[in-house]
Amino acid sequence: xxxxxxxxxxxxxxxxxxxxxxxxxxxxxxxxxxxxxxxxxxxxxxxxxxxxxxxxxxxxxxxxxxxxxxxxxxxxxxxxxxxxxxxxxxxxxxxxxxxxxxxxxxxxxxxxxxxxxxxxxxxxxxxxxxxxxxxxxxxxxxxxxxxxxxxxxxxxxxxxxxxxxxxxxxxxxxxxxxxxxxxxxxxxxxxxxxxxxxxxxxxxxx
Amino acid sequence: xxxxxxxxxxxxxxxxxxxxxxxxxxxxxxxxxxxxxxxxxxxxxxxxxxxxxxxxxxxxxxxxxxxxxxxxxxxxxxxxxxxxxxxxxxxxxxxxxxxxxxxxxxxxxxxxxxxxxxxxxxxxxxxxxxxxxxxxxxxxxxxxxxxxxxxxxxxxxxxxxxxxxxxxxxxxxxxxxxxxxxxxxxxxxxxxxxxxxxxxxxxxxxxxxxxxxxxxxxxxxxxxxxxxxxxxxxxxxxxxxxxxxxxxxxxxxxxxxxxxxxxxxxxxxxxxxxxxxxxxxxxxxxxxxxxxxxxxxxxxxxxxxxxxxxxxxxxxxxxxxxxxxxxxxxxxxxxxxxxxxxxxxxxxxxxxxxxxxxxxxxxxxxxxxxxxxxxxxxxxxxxxxxxxxxxxxxxxxxxxxxxxxxxxxxxxxxxxxxxxxxxxxxxxxxxxxxxxxxxxxxxxxxxxxxxxxxxxxxxxxxxxxxxxxxxxxxxxxxxxxxxxxxxxxxxxxxxxxxxxxxxxxxxxxxxxxxxxxxxxxxxxxxxxxxxxxxxxxxxxxxxxxxxxxxxxxxxxxxxxxxxxxxxxxxxxxxxxxxxxxxxxxxxxxxxxxxxxxxxxxxxxxxxxxxxxxxxxxxxxxxxxxxxxxxxxxxxxxxxxxxxxxxxxxxxxxxxxxxxxxxxxxxxxxxxxxxxxxxxxxxxxxxxxxxxxxxxxxxxxxxxxxxxxxxxxxxxxxxxxxxxxxxxxxxxxxxxxxxxxxxxxxxxxxxxxxxxxxxxxxxxxxxxxxx
Numbered sequence: 001x002x003x004x005x006x007x008x009x010x011x012x013x014x015x016x017x018x019x020x021x022x023x024x025x026x027x028x029x030x031x032x033x034x035x036x037x038x039x040x041x042x043x044x045x046x047x048x049x050x051x052x053x054x055x056x057x058x059x060x061x062x063x064x065x066x067x068x069x070x071x072x073x074x075x076x077x078x079x080x081x082x083x084x085x086x087x088x089x090x091x092x093x094x095x096x097x098x099x100x101x102x103x104x105x106x107x108x109x110x111x112x113x114x115x116x117x118x119x120x121x122x123x124x125x126x127x128x129x130x131x132x133x134x135x136x137x138x139x140x141x142x143x144x145x146x147x148x149x150x151x152x153x154x155x156x157x158x159x160x161x162x163x164x165x166x167x168x169x170x171x172x173x174x175x176x177x178x179x180x181x182x183x184x185x186x187x188x189x190x191x192x193x194x195x196x197x198x199x200x201x202x203x204x205x206x
Numbered sequence: 207x208x209x210x211x212x213x214x215x216x217x218x219x220x221x222x223x224x225x226x227x228x229x230x231x232x233x234x235x236x237x238x239x240x241x242x243x244x245x246x247x248x249x250x251x252x253x254x255x256x257x258x259x260x261x262x263x264x265x266x267x268x269x270x271x272x273x274x275x276x277x278x279x280x281x282x283x284x285x286x287x288x289x290x291x292x293x294x295x296x297x298x299x300x301x302x303x304x305x306x307x308x309x310x311x312x313x314x315x316x317x318x319x320x321x322x323x324x325x326x327x328x329x330x331x332x333x334x335x336x337x338x339x340x341x342x343x344x345x346x347x348x349x350x351x352x353x354x355x356x357x358x359x360x361x362x363x364x365x366x367x368x369x370x371x372x373x374x375x376x377x378x379x380x381x382x383x384x385x386x387x388x389x390x391x392x393x394x395x396x397x398x399x400x401x402x403x404x405x406x407x408x409x410x411x412x413x414x415x416x417x418x419x420x421x422x423x424x425x426x427x428x429x430x431x432x433x434x435x436x437x438x439x440x441x442x443x444x445x446x447x448x449x450x451x452x453x454x455x456x457x458x459x460x461x462x463x464x465x466x467x468x469x470x471x472x473x474x475x476x477x478x479x480x481x482x483x484x485x486x487x488x489x490x491x492x493x494x495x496x497x498x499x500x501x502x503x504x505x506x507x508x509x510x511x512x513x514x515x516x517x518x519x520x521x522x523x524x525x526x527x528x529x530x531x532x533x534x535x536x537x538x539x540x541x542x543x544x545x546x547x548x549x550x551x552x553x554x555x556x557x558x559x560x561x562x563x564x565x566x567x568x569x570x571x572x573x574x575x576x577x578x579x580x581x582x583x584x585x586x587x588x589x590x591x592x593x594x595x596x597x598x599x600x601x602x603x604x605x606x607x608x609x610x611x612x613x614x615x616x617x618x619x620x621x622x623x624x625x626x627x628x629x630x631x632x633x634x635x636x637x638x639x640x641x642x643x644x645x646x647x648x649x650x651x652x653x654x655x656x657x658x659x660x661x662x663x664x665x666x667x668x669x670x671x672x673x674x675x676x677x678x679x680x681x682x683x684x685x686x687x688x689x690x691x692x693x694x695x696x697x698x699x700x701x702x703x704x705x706x707x708x709x710x711x712x713x714x715x716x717x718x719x720x721x722x723x724x725x726x727x728x729x730x731x732x733x734x735x736x737x738x739x740x741x742x743x744x745x746x747x748x749x750x751x752x753x754x755x756x757x758x759x760x761x762x763x764x765x766x767x768x769x770x771x772x773x774x775x776x777x778x779x780x781x782x783x784x785x786x787x788x789x790x791x792x793x794x795x796x797x798x799x800x801x802x803x804x805x806x807x808x809x810x811x812x813x814x815x816x817x818x819x820x821x822x823x824x825x826x827x828x829x830x831x832x833x834x835x836x837x838x839x840x841x842x843x844x845x846x847x848x849x850x851x852x853x854x855x856x857x858x859x860x861x862x863x864x865x866x867x868x869x870x871x872x873x874x875x876x877x878x879x880x881x882x883x884x885x886x887x888x889x890x891x892x893x894x895x896x897x898x899x900x901x902x903x904x905x906x907x908x909x910x911x912x913x914x915x916x917x918x919x920x921x922x923x924x925x926x927x928x929x930x931x932x933x934x935x936x937x938x939x940x941x942x943x944x945x946x947x948x949x950x951x952x953x954x955x956x957x958x959x960x961x962x963x964x965x966x967x968x969x970x971x972x973x974x975x976x
Binding site for chain 1: 739740789792793794795796797798848849850851852853857858859860861906907908909910911912918
């Protein structure tokens with residue numbers, strides 16, 4: 001077997017410089033609620049069913065790691081990728097409390113809070129939480145050039161398997177995030193994406 | 207008594223003058239036809255005095271004119287050749303009696319344009335903007351395919367986008383109607399009619415009408431109409447042979463025979479053109495070629511029979527056969543693709559002039575078109591993919607023309623079209639439709655200088671809503687040097703067979719596309735098969751597919767100053783109902799089922815400018831320039847509502863600013879052509895140097911929002927130079943040498959259809975027996 005061919009680079013950005021060891025000062029700051037750490041991560045070249053076998057690459061947003069397909073019936077994973085389809089750990093796909101909302105015409109950074117309601121789940125294999133098809137979900141497909149590209153202004157709010165929240169944006173579908181894309185040279189089905197994960201269970205992203 | 211005989215330019219008209227002594231000078235006219243029968247209502251104008259009067263029923267008229275000066279007098283009557291002359295009125299002479307014999311207009315005459323109004327019109331004062339390539343041009347330029355011929359016209363924009371086409375006023379090639387002798391070439395559903403494969407070696411003229419013309423031609427005449435008019439036998443025997451060899455092993459062979467069997471009564475023409483090229487590849491070691499290997503045959507035959515002097519019958523056959531070979535990679539397997547295209551058309555035209563006022567023309571046209579593509583694995587010869595399509599068209603049409611008066615000429619026509627298509631991708635494998643149409647045109651001259659042409663066409667089609675297409679155009683002759691013109695008109699483009707009846711599922715991806723007429727039935731079928739998971743929109747709730755429609759306006763004029771001729775035309779085209787995909791259901795495989803809908807609205811606007819200047823006896827300079835702005839009105843609306851975003855270099859998504867919007871793809875804002883020609887009749891020498899310039903233009907979307915809004919999405923501007931020289935030899939031969947793309951401009955990404963520098967050499971042989 002090949003070695004792990006994924007390079008995962010993780011940036012941990014501490015939004016506000018609260019460190020857990022400072023917990024003693026909590027009482028002093030009782031007016032403003034304690035803001036816990038959100039985790040901002042960018043994942044490079046996550047393969048998504050490159051063999052076109054219909055097998056989802058399962059991913060944990062909390063740990064930023066790939067989860068084995070043998071764990072598909074657990075809540076260890078939050079989202080899965082196969083081709084242009086992205087699934088959540090919910091409904092017919094998994095036992096989790098997952099779900100998603102597709103936000104349109106917004107900037108990723110300006111999304112400060114996940115919506116309270118309106119989450120869609122995997123109702124069936126065709127009624128997905130994140131809509132599929134060009135222009136419906138996260139991507140556009142150009143039939144002239146055969147290029148799949150993320151639609152700017154689209155942000156996916158994910159409810160994780162254990163009911164936490166994250167906001168996610170796809171950056172590229174092509175290996176190495178090439179510019180410009182040549183569909184005859186570059187390899188498709190490799191996701192580069194960024195997300196912000198809120199581990200404390202709140203809907204706030206900062 | 208003295209008798210003076212004037213002879214005229216075409217010596218078909220006699221002018222006889224008798225003199226009598228009397229003062230002031232009184233001039234009497236009598237106008238007759240060639241047989242001496244008096245002509246009633248012939249218009250006589252004395253140009254230098256602006257006097258206009260008409261002959262009575264004896265063909266007589268009279269006028270008083272100043273003596274001791276010359277007068278320019280013109281005679282005009284419908285269906286007769288107009289005649290101009292200058293007479294000098296001597297003051298010693300008191301009365302002139304002038305007898306004029308007008309020759310009936312030759313039915314075979316090609317000196318006027320016919321495409322703009324479907325009647326013969328004088329090009330200069332025509333209210334509709336037009337460009338022509340005349341017989342004279344054809345003798346010089348050695349253009350044997352439509353693209354080569356049109357490249358000689360500096361004000362036509364040729365584009366390479368999945369085949370070579372004509373982009374008029376910023377609209378795609380399939381918005382321009384292509385005709386041969388007034389009959390449309392079959393619209394190639396699922397393919398593009400490549401004008402580099404259309405032989406024009408036997409054409410005598412090409413006429414290009416700008417702006418919408420659906421008001422007389424019906425569907426597809428939104429941006430303009432290109433009419434190829436084939437040549438007719440003029441001599442007893444004419445034999446032409448042509449051969450051209452060029453880079454990439456391309457070879458053209460042409461033979462033509464024109465023969466008159468009974469002078470002015472029976473004649474025929476035969477024409478054959480074979481062209482072959484190896485094609486080329488701009489990408490080294492690539493599997494497929496950028497332009498494939500092509501062999502093309504163009505065969506034509508025509509019989510001309512004039513039972514009487516006032517009637518004519520034409521029967522023509524045309525065949526076009528083409529084979530294209532290319533290869534490509536699919537999942538690491540090499541696939542060889544073989545495409546055969548065949549088109550056979552026959553055409554019958556009977557034209558009869560009943561009297562001075564009334565004539566009619568009956569036209570029948572039948573065409574059958576087939577295309578067959580077979581893609582096979584190179585290793586195993588197994589079939590990978592197959593596409594078959596065939597289409598038959600039958601058209602019957604009657605056009606009548608009636609002259610109410612000299613200044614009011616009316617055309618009424620109508621007809622019937624039936625089409626049938628067969629394809630594996632069409633619902634039920636076979637579909638047909640019917641269409642009736644009627645059109646009316648009135649051509650009125652007012653106050654001598656104003657010409658108004660109004661036209662209206664009604665199309666009733668079995669598959670889409672009836673169309674009414676009006677147009678009005680007018681021209682005003684300000685003075686001898688300036689003609690101003692303007693028109694407002696509508697155009698439409700009917701949905702094609704696939705948009706109506708397609709039944710196709712992508713074998714790789716699994717999504718389906720159904721034509722709109724078939725959508726409801728097709729969806730039901732998929733539901734019964736258990737292939738439908740969710741219905742998004744019920745096809746019953748959406749109406750019929752509408753044709754794409756345009757409203758266009760233009761304004762401009764012709765200006766001539768000595769050897770300088772200027773044309774300018776401002777235009778604006780608004781097109782609505784553009785046809786695009788509409789997802790109507792989700793299949794159980796997760797893919798979508800699409801049909802078609804009318805959605806987008808686009809506009810194009812700009813200025814066309816062209817200049818012609820002759821100097822130093824043998825030189826001519828042509829310059830043309832087009833300024834063009836385009837846009838999708840729905841996209842503009844979305845941008846204004848901040849509904850379209852772009853990703854900046856830092857990865858942030860920001861709303862697109864309206865100032866970043868670059869309009870439609872493949873439309874350069876500035877484009878133009880410059881041509882310098884040298885022509886010496888004495889030396890039999892002709893040379894032409896041409897430059898084709900385009901500014902940067904939108905190439906493809908890069909930042910994911912599908913619109914042109916990012917500097918990276920533009921292809922750079924370019925200039926391509928061409929040169930050729932030809933020399934007549936030993937009376938019968940013309941040798942021609944040329945270089946295309948002189949400075950070897952190559953770009954595999956942006957100019958994929960351009961092979962870089964190519965050379966060619968050709969020999970033309972022509973034998974004429976009078």
